Amino acid sequence: MAAPGRVFDKTQLYAQISGEPFGGESSVMVHISNIRAKLEDDPLHPRYIETVRGIGYRFNG
Numbered sequence: 001m002a003a004p005g006r007v008f009d010k011t012q013l014y015a016q017i018s019g020e021p022f023g024g025e026s027s028v029m030v031h032i033s034n035i036r037a038k039l040e041d042d043p044l045h046p047r048y049i050e051t052v053r054g055i056g057y058r059f060n061g
Helices: 010-018 025-039
Strands: 049-052 056-059
Touching: 010 025, 010 056, 025 049
Parallel strands: none
Antiparallel strands: 049 056
8 A cells, every 4th residue: 555556466465464475376366355345345346456467466546
């Protein structure tokens, strides 16, 4: 959230969450899904946490 518009890949997000340099990318997707369910009006059409296909995720503040 401190860098709106910046794209973060799954490895970067995992390292921030767990402190480990690499781990389960699917766990990042589950966390993103859970966060979207709480933040978004329509989680199937997210406005705040955007998927950048093939790269990662971007927070649109």
